[in-house]
Amino acid sequence: MAFVLAIVYLFGMVLTEGIWEVCRSEMVPDDVLCAKFGTLNASMMTLFQILYHGILWGPVWDAFGVEMAASWFLQSIFLLFVCFALIVVSNVLASFLFTLQKQVGDKERDTLIQNEIESKEEFLRSMALVFRDFDQNSNGAISWTEFELALEDERMLAFLASMGLDISDAIGLFEVLDSDSTGAIEQMEFLLGCLRLRGGAKAVDLVRVQMEQEWVHRAMLQVRQTLGEMGKLLQKIQKTQAGTPFGPSKSDVMSNFISDSKAPTDSYNFMQSTPLPTPKTKHRTQLLPHERAVTLQELELIAGTTDCCRREGWMADGKLLQPHEVNLYHFNYEHILPQTAPDSGILLKSMKVESPVQLGDIIVQCDAEGETKRPPQACGTVLRVEKQAENLLTLAVKIHKGRFTTSALDGLIRIGGREPCGVPKEISSEGSISYKELLSSVARLPAWYCSHWWGEPIRSFVSCCKRHGYLRGLTLHGSGTYWVCGYANRQHELQQEIGSDLKDSSFYQALQVADGILLILDQEAKPFSRIWCDYELYAAITDPAKDFDLVTATEGVALGPQALMLSKNLLPQESAVAKSVREQNFPISFLLRGLSVRLEDGEATVEADKMKILSAMAGGNLNSSRGQMLLEKNLKHANDTLHSTLAVLAWPQAMQRGLLGEMKLAEALSADVGRERLELSLAHFEASCTDAAMKVLATGLPPNLQELRLSFEGCNRITDAGVSALVRHLNPKLKLLYLDFIGCALLTDSAILSLAKHLPSTLIELQVHVAGCEGVGTAAVQHLKQHWPASLHQFRGSFKGTAVNRNFRNFQELQSFWT
Secondary structure, rough: OOHHHHHHHHHHHHHHHHHHEEEHOOOOOOOOHHHHHHOOHHHHHHHHHHHOOOOOHHHHHHHHOOOOOOHHHHHHHHHHHHHHHHOOOOOHHHHHHHHHHHHHHHHHHHHHHHHHHHHHHHHHHHHHHHHHHHHOOOOOOHHHHHHHOOOOOOHHHHHHHOOOOOOHHHHHHHHOOOOOOOEEEEEEHEEEEEEEHHHHHHHHHHHHHHHHHHHHHHHHHHHHHHHHHHHHHHHHHHHHOOOOOOOOOHHHHHHOOOOOOOOOOOOOOOOOOOOOOOOOOOOOOOOOOOHHHHEEHHHHHHHHHHHHHEEEEEEEEOOOOHHOOOOOHHHHHHHHHHHHOOOOOEEEEEEEOOOOOOOOOOEEEEEEOOOOOOOOOOEEEEEEEEEEEEOOOEEEEEEEEEOOOOHHOOOOOEOOOOOOOOOOOOOOOOOOOHHHHHHHOOOHHHHHEOOOOOOHHHHHHHHHHHHHHHHHHHHHHOOOOEEEEEHOHHHHHHHHHHHHHHHHHHHHHHHHOOOOEEEOOOOOHHHHHHHHHHHHHHHHHOOOOOOEEEEEEEOOOOOOOOEEEEEEOOOOOOOOHHHHHHHOOOOHHHHHHHHHHOOOEEEEOOOHHHHHHHHHHOOOOOOOHHHHHHHHHHHHHHHHHHHHHHHHHHHHHHHOOOOOOHHOHHHHHHHOOOOOOEEOOOOOOOOOOHHHHHHHHHHHHHOOOOOOEEEOOOOOOOOHHHHHHHHHHOOOOOOOOEOOOOOOOOOOOHHHHHHHHOOOOOEEEEHHHHEOOOEOOOHHHHHHHHHHOOOOOOOEEOOOOOOOEEEEEEEEHHOOOOO
């Protein structure tokens, strides 16, 4: 309205000023003009009426034109107002009202959305508190025993009913909330399940139908996968029967390079690799070696690059390589080394060559006789020739395959198929890059350091990394960066990358900045026999701040290898029960191989690398007696730590399969005198977790433990004898003890009495959970009171479902309990 009044006032003032002069003159004024524009008020009202169709502007215009009482200037001003008012002002006002209406509508919608979000958040906060009450032992999961005990509380039933949850069918509700069928409900499952179940019994039924449909969908995917495997197998059989050729013949391959009869006659293709469209232009960056981690997306790109093995005829053991067979040794030889070499070529200096060298000559480093079946060390084309002295040349070579060296053990140089001419005294690779720099120039610190064997197929390796990223939640947040030595190091400048001191090497620097170590095992668990992998594994295990995950890929899957993972610690938002379920199918034979590993027996491609590692463990003084003593001490600590860690990872499976004695896990665990913390969950191993298994575990407890956390939830075959055997082996200097016996129905007061009598005098924190153990009575509480260590300051116990039928959050509540 202010805008409209301003426009009317402005034009009204101009028109009134002009018409008023006419009306004051002695000439006979026009009645219409004077009546409409004789005063400011009259002019504003006239213009306002014209604007909102109170009067038509045509008669007023006629009065201006016919009588000719007004000047052309006033006519123009009036016509301008008409145009501006009817075209601009009307549209502006309409647009304003439309925008205002839209804003009000959007605000109402936003308010509804916000109210719904706040309602759900409030519901989830309430359900999180309910979950905490359900979870008697605070292990992040609700077992059936805990669920059943919580639903016996009438106040809890009333609260759940007020939240719109129907709990008339407890078993059905538990099955619906346990969406992954692990036998325990994790917090995320509980919260999402409660959201889906809001609305009563009909909602429960609908969720059940939805779960059945999801099960059918998974079953159909499994059937499709099986059919895919069968189809690929039939195709292989048909190709074998038809005798389809898989690659170029030896003569076809060699005719492209060397015509001399003494040239190597193996079946490797020496032809120049066809550049792939995926890598970017070569650009040597300022990235430090530990800043050259690759992302999961870049790893997938590398896996896709292996498809070129068919087109380029990559050979191994006389056969054409298939993409799923290409490992890092093949990829480095055939692709990384040629792609990352400087564009100006590798300089082979001080070459003693008798015969003339032409540009474009093929140059190969191979065995002198050329009769071996292994590929040549390197192959390339001469780009230019520089004469140093008589018969001494510097050759600039474009790399096609492999890497030239100065060692005659790797073969002698042959140019153009002529006689061998020795090896260069020096090689310059200035301007070479790493494969990571070929993919991206962005600096990325590693979240995970990959320890692996180069013989692992690349696609299997990438599958393991993808599975690891998925389980760790790295794919959602884009934080999945992996340091892989084959892609991070500049392969033509390895001496500079590795250095003379282990702590100056790219490996050590990447280990320091990585959050954790990812050990990837092939089907032969080869990394356990490699000293670099063993050292990396030792570095991960001995650093409590670093996570340690172990991944392997299964074979024989048509849709790609399926990866299985073990982890030293729980994954984010994962319970101990879910961890056990995730790890139950991991090949235990791999862990058995790791238990026999000794770091000093590890193999190294370059013997100097092994000496660097041993020297570092000897304090840099390997040849002195003091250095030898320090090395022996550190090697024992490294081996004991490695064996005990693998023993803990293997324990649940070994117990389930009855292999505890055969694998000697107790011996491996108890030998680790440096271990101060042990956490092991055997929850829900009802059939295998018995008194005998408890006694084996008791003998395997490391002697210097400071913290011990053990869970036997749902192991209903454990009796008082098993608990007694366990507590008798507790370290007298233990400071933290967590024991979970929820649902162990055979336990009685005698078990708690044995525990109370053997509580260490140095204990600071104690948690005992015996909820659902009906044989436990009020005498158990009295036993704990009587044998309470003076040093104990923190206590928590769950006794719901026993004769005590309550939980204790601290010692004061336990002390005030009156039997």
